[in-house]
Amino acid sequence: MRCVLGIDLGSTTTKAVMIDESGRMLGKGITNSRSNYEVACAVARIEAHTAARFDMLERALSYDPSAKAWLVPLREAFRFELFLDDLVDLRATIATNLEGSPYADNKALARAVTSVLDSVQENAADLFVAGAPRRSDFFRDIAGALFVAEAESLARVGVVPFESLVGLYDRAILEVETRLRPRDTKSLLLRAVARSVKMPELDGTSAQQHQRMVQMLEHAVCEATKEQILEIAVVGTGYGRQTLPFPKEAVRSEILCHGRGAHRVFPGTRTVLDIGGQDTKAIQVDDHGVVTSFQMNDRCAAGCGRYLGYIADELGLGLHELGPLALSAKKAIKVNSTCTVFAGAELRERLSLGQRREDILAGLHRAIILRAMSLLARSGGVKTEFTFTGGVCNNAMATKVLRELVDENYGTDIQLNIHPDSIYMGALGAGLFALDALAGDIPPLPAFVRDTRMEAT
Amino acid sequence: MSEQVDSHDQKDKSQQTQKRMIGEHFDKLARAKEDGKKVVYTFVPGNVTELLGALDLLPVLPEINALQSGMRKRSAGYIAEAEKAGHSEDVCTYVKCDVGMQKSGNIGPTGTKLPDPDLLLLSYTGCFTFMKWFEILKQEYNCPVVMLHVPYQTEGNITPEMRDYVTSQLERNVIPALEKVAGKKLDRDALAHRMQLSAKAEEDLVAVWESAKHRPSPIDGYFGGVYYVGPIFSSFRGSEDAVTYYRELREEVEQRVREGRGPMTPDGEQKQEKYRLVVEGPPNWTSFHDFWRMFSKEGATVVSSTYTRVGGLYDTGFRHDYRRPIDSLADYCLGCYTNLGLPTRLDLLERYIKDYQADGFLVNSVKSCNSFSVGQLLMLRKLEERTGVPGGFIESDLVDPRYFGKANIENRIQSFLQVLEARRGKGPGDPLPKRSEGKRALTLIDDQKAGGLP
Amino acid sequence: MTDPAFALVERAHSIVDDRKLSTVAHWKDNHLGGLAIGHMPIYVPRPLIEAIGCLPVALFGGGDAIDIIRGDSYFQSYICHIPRSTVELALSGDFDALDGVLFPSICDVIRNLGGMWRMLFPKAYTAYVDLPQNFDRDIGGKFYVLEMRRIARELQERGAQPLDPDALRECIALENERRAVIAELDALRRAEPWRVKASEAYLIVRAGGAMETKSHTLLLREFITAVQQRTVRPIDNVRVVLVGSFCEQPPFALIRALEKSGCDIVDDDFQLGMRMIDGPIEIAEGEDPLDALARAYLDKGQETASRYIGDLIKGASLVRRVKECNADGVIFAAASFCDPALLDQPMIEAALTKASVPHTSFKFAENLGQFSVIREQAGAFSDAVKLWGAAS
Incomplete structure (x- = not known):
């Protein structure tokens, strides 16, 4: 199967979108951006491939309406298999690092690490069931949280110092996540099939049923992985595009990509607001999705996702908890500065004045959106239909305030779009540019695509 | 403005001339x-x-x-010196760079100490900060100052009252103060002669500017342009040297037009003219060559710019006039670009975009220069409305490297150029039809227009 | 006992907070055909505007009370705050009562704001007032008279009355009267700072920016009378002069915060325009009153960052003021990104240091929300000044 790939290397996450020649989206993938951009892109690409295979799998099973229910545990099992592979790598890396370190002879430390890793493996299983509260799918986040929790309890009983354990993890995780391991999707899927039938969700079905299901799934896996996916063109975009691991001809501005992606999903879109980790962009597009003008925030990161990150850190909250908390505010305290540098100090001062946390947060959200509104006005205002993208659009308070301010300033008949997959708009736009390229000069493939066969099949 | 691009073709006579002139002056x-x-x-x-x-x-x-200190990477230190002495981070970095340089021994661009002033001639033209600057220097040097207050051209015309105000100051304040320092009377014939020389050089400079109407443009009217305006903006207007320089430069540029060659850049001749741009606002000096490369390597040529008009607006017809020397000096001062009201600046930019057939225009908004910067965002929107040509916006500073975010600026420039590319052939915003690259047409744009664009 | 000045201060405060200029609209209802002409801060020749039957309305930005959206969209982050709120207010229709706006030559920001105004509000009257930086009567004076004539002429074309020398003489007399009452208030503040707080004086003086001169004089008189009826006890605070070449105004709460930190602000240049001419505008026998108005600006205009210093020494007049009002120190407060004030600052500080006047400085923006750092700084300064005073 011939297809194209769009990749968006962001400051916090890297996204990939795979599109077939007819323009149908086959799959999308996401991973955390890391110090090695090439690996980040490659992992996102692999994730998109995996998603494409799951899509094919779903189609291969479409003849049986009950099969859909089996796919949920299968996905979880698949992620768990990936996790276990990564954990093997982490274990080996820690062992190697320990060997070469001044603590090579520290038996207690070696024993403690092994025990922590064993517990990580054991506890992780609970996270890979449908509906389990998993904050993130990224190995770094899941393993890190489990490792730290376990190391803390070991340190508490005085076996080894917490810092020594976490130090080993921190060093190893950098190596693990910047090392690209080929992914054999088919055998992973088969392993996942085997595991998923043992999963608790499937209890209550008879042994015979299990057997039949396993056979059916295995057959579907073989069907779904038969056809080779061949990437013909790849276009990349993203933050700091100078360092993207793509040939120059294969790079498009993120402005163009976000505009085009949003327009593709919501064809009536004429204005796009993207609030990402590092910057805010206000983009105007024409009826073809071509950018007509754009504005970005100035050199300071005030009012971007990063600012919310600082606030969350300052309050000891998760980023995703800010919006809901702010929504519970009785009133919004007026905050005029969105300066990231002063965010912490201002917050502490307001708290010390006895102002309520949620009211301050409501004010902070409002301040951020006010800045975005200025940028929108700067770029030419909001026209008929308006699409909000970027990480911050997942924040319910941010979208609420945006809706209010758009109503106030541009009237209530503006259509405001927010898509659950809005984080993929840039990658989608890049993919559409790659699709264009099929008709003309196809840019050279990036090394991480050119040099790696995706699947062993 | 007077430092040469090293990789410029060293055979160019005009550059040798400029180099000699500057050397002799210092x-x-x-x-x-x-x-x-x-x-x-x-x-x-x-x-x-x-x-x-x-x-x-x-x-x-x-x-x-x-700006020379900026190009020679000295400005950061000088600015730090001035800030240490109590100057705010918020204010004009030219002033702080100068104050810092003065505090560090006042070593000029050629490495020798600059002489202290015998007089500060405060031409308060188009920039409020000039006034503060010389108030500060007056305290440092304890020397006389003479003020020439040039009223602002709000409406885009010079009224008799404005001209009279400036000529009165010239006749009654400035010339006497200069005569006192010089220890002699002004020779009016010598002044008239110099005005004649000015007009000659100005004529040739305008021809150089307007050569950019050709395709490909033989010059870059912004990055290259700042070298071309160096002599006439600084110490050489009205000299025989300047006449020679601009005659030579014009001949060279006309030769480039005949040969169908593009502009020189820090990396040699620019081979491709993919985008024709008009730029508003001063350049950044601390990363001047990096900044230039962001354009030249993408095949973007700046065909006209407003910064190269801060020291005189000659392409709207003004020339120094030996028959009415004092009046024309007044008109010169009144007519400098930053002394023009925003609506007039807007008209001028619109004219440049149309006359030079630009694909887009770009604003480089510098933190230091409120005179330039305040209103640029409105100008940007109005220009887009009026011309249908896409506008871009970047932010930097004159000589404070802290305000030159290379990745950020490059990102915006590339995004902007890609928008231009994406918009080619679409809608009213497209001033240019698709064309094959590398074809070196020798026709003037005006001729093309006459014949109808393909 | 209730404060006899309470109602007056409240009234002034409501006028200052009246962003929608309802008092101006009211004035227009009572003066059919009269034009309301806004002007940006520091100085414009208000008697001239009043003489042609117009109401001059001082515009001081939006303070800390409004959300800025459209205003921010036109200004880069390194520009001060007052143009943002001014544009925001105008685009929100809050200036609908105005028939025009004057932009005096304060700095490049305000100058260019005038140009933007032409583009944003092409129907409104917009004029740049190029105040002379040449103080020679026959040169700068002549130019300024012609500037004023031009403005009067242009306003006449829009329905103002023709400039009549007698009307101008009368308005100058009214201005002199107001000027005298403000001087009286200033003297009272210096003599008994515990009787009149600087923040109150600020409101009472600033309220006049949107009033006819004679009504303002009345308000000032009533206020002085009222505060003299207060029963007060002297408080031993540190006496400071607060300067900042104010165009953008500090938030009112900031002035209050400084007072609370133990500083009596015995002199300031918040509303310098109201005090720009040092003493009365004198009209010589047979002199054209317009010449007199220009002459007063040339010869008796006070030092501020937007006015050329000429042969004078920067800061010398401030040192004089400090001595005159027997102040202990100077607080220098500049609006962030205010080039004129901030470029003046090192020169002024040098002059103060040379004259052994203690001083401290900070920056603000009109919409600053947090004052704890400034309050702390002012508190520390006042403590230091007290210690310093005790030791010397």
């Missing part, structure tokens, strides 16, 4: 005290160099020193 400055020559510090916009020349006074231009 030699004269270095020897000024022993030669008994008097030194006058003044500003580029609204400079009255012919008057200084006619009285044998040597000009020093602190703005040029500041």
Whole structure:
């Protein structure tokens, strides 16, 4: 199967979108951006491939309406298999690092690490069931949280110092996540099939049923992985595009990509607001999705996702908890500065004045959106239909305030779009540019695509 | 503005001439005290160099020193020096760079100490900060100051009242102050002669600017342009040297047109003219060559710019006029770009975009220069409305490297150029049809227009 | 006992907070055909505007009370705050009562704001007032008279009355009267700072920016009378002069915060325009009153960052003021990104240091929300000044 790939290397996450020649989206993938951009892109690409295979799998099973229910545990099992592979790598890396370190002879430390890793493996299983509260799918986040929790309890009983354990993890995780391991999707899927039938969700079905299901799934896996996916063109975009691991001809501005992606999903879109980790962009597009003008925030990161990150850190909250908390505010305290540098100090001062946390947060959200509104006005205002993208659009308070301010300033008949997959708009736009390229000069493939066969099949 | 691009074709005669002129000028400055020559510090916009020349006074231009310090990577240190002395981070970095340089021994661009001023000639033209700048220098040097207050052209025309105000100051304040320092009376014939020389050089400079109407443009009218305006903006207007320089430059540029060659860049000749841009606002000096490369390597040529008009707007017809020397000096001062009201600036930009057939225009908004910067965002929107040509916006500073975010600026420039590319052939915003690259047409744009665009 | 000045201060405060200019609209209802002409801060020749039957309305930005959206969209982050709120207010229709706006030559920001105004509000009257930086009567004076004539002429074309020398003489007399009452208030503040707080004086003086001169004089008189009826006890605070070449105004709460930190602000240049001419505008026998108005600006205009210093020494007049009002120190407060004030600052500080006047400085923006750092700084300064005073 011939297809194209769009990749968006962001400051916090890297996204990939795979599109077939007819323009149908086959799959999308996401991973955390890391110090090695090439690996980040490659992992996102692999994730998109995996998603494409799951899509094919779903189609291969479409003849049986009950099969859909089996796919949920299968996905979880698949992620768990990936996790276990990564954990093997982490274990080996820690062992190697320990060997070469001044603590090579520290038996207690070696024993403690092994025990922590064993517990990580054991506890992780609970996270890979449908509906389990998993904050993130990224190995770094899941393993890190489990490792730290376990190391803390070991340190508490005085076996080894917490810092020594976490130090080993921190060093190893950098190596693990910047090392690209080929992914054999088919055998992973088969392993996942085997595991998923043992999963608790499937209890209550008879042994015979299990057997039949396993056979059916295995057959579907073989069907779904038969056809080779061949990437013909790849276009990349993203933050700091100078360092993207793509040939120059294969790079498009993120402005163009976000505009085009949003327009593709919501064809009536004429204005796009993207609030990402590092910057805010206000983009105007024409009826073809071509950018007509754009504005970005100035050199300071005030009012971007990063600012919310600082606030969350300052309050000891998760980023995703800010919006809901702010929504519970009785009133919004007026905050005029969105300066990231002063965010912490201002917050502490307001708290010390006895102002309520949620009211301050409501004010902070409002301040951020006010800045975005200025940028929108700067770029030419909001026209008929308006699409909000970027990480911050997942924040319910941010979208609420945006809706209010758009109503106030541009009237209530503006259509405001927010898509659950809005984080993929840039990658989608890049993919559409790659699709264009099929008709003309196809840019050279990036090394991480050119040099790696995706699947062993 | 007076430093050469190293990789420029060294055979160009005009560059050799400019280099010699600058060298000689700084030699004269270095020897000024022993030669008994008097030194006058003044500003580029609204400079009255012919008057200084006619009285044998040597000009020093602190703005040029500041930008040179920026190019020679000294400005960060000088600015730190000034901030240590109590100057705010918020204010104009030219001023701080100059104050810092003065505090660090006042070593000029050629490595020799600049002579202290015998007079500060405060031409308050188009920039409020000039006034503060010389108030500060006055305290540092404890020397006389003479103010030339040039009223602002709000409506885009020079009224008799404005001209009279400026000529009165010239006749009754400035010339007497200069005569006092020079120790002699102004020779009006010598002044008239210099004005004639100015007009000659101005004629050739305009021809150089307008050569950019050709495709490909033989010059870059912004990055290259700042070298071309160097002599006429600084100490050489009204001199035989300037006449020679601009004659040579014009001949070279016309030769490039005949040969269908593109502009010179820090990396040699630009081979491709993919985008034709008009730029508003001063350049950044601390990463000047990096900044230039962001355009040249993408095949973007700046065909016209407003920064190259801060020291005089000659392409709207103004020439120094020896028959009415004082009046024309006043008109010169009144007509400098930053002394024009925003609506007039907008008209001028619109004219440049149309006359030079630009694909897009770009604003480089510098933190230091409120005179330029305030209103640029509105101008951007209005220009897009009026011309349908896409506008881009970047932010940097003159000589404070802290405000030159290379990745950020490059990102915006590339995004902007890609928007231009994406918009080609679409909608009213497209001034140019698709064309095959590398074809070196020798036709003037005006001729093309006459024949109808393909 | 209730404060006899309470109602007056409240009234002034409501006028200052009246962003929608309802008092101006009210004035227009009572003066059919009269034009309301806004002007940006520091100085414009208000008697001239009043003489042609117009109401001059001082515009001081939006303070800390409004959300800025459209205003921010036109200004880069390194520009001060007052143009943002001014544009925001105008685009929100809050200036609908105005028939025009004057932009005096304060700095490049305000100058260019005038140009933007032409583009944003092409129907409104917009004029740049190029105040002379040449103080020679025959040069700068002549130019300024012609500037004023031009403005009067242009306003006449829009329905103002023709400039009549007698009307101008009368308005100058009214201005002199107001000027005298403000001087009286200033003297009272210096003599008994515990009787009149600087923040109250600020409101009472600033309220006059949107009033006819004679009504303002009345308000000032009533206020002085009222505060003299207060029963007060002297408080031993540190006496400071607060300067900042104010165009953008500090938030009112900031002035209050400084007072609370133990500083009596015995002199300031918040509303310098109201005090720009040092003493009365004198009209010589047979002199054209317009010449007199220009002459007063040339010869008796006070030092501020937007006015050329000429042959004077920067800061010398401030040192004089400090001595005159027997102040202990100077607080220098500049609006962030205010080039004129901030470029003046090192020169002024040098002059103060040379004259052994203690001083401290900070920056603000009109919409600053947090004052704790400034309050702390002012508190520390006042403590230091007290210690310093005790030791010397």
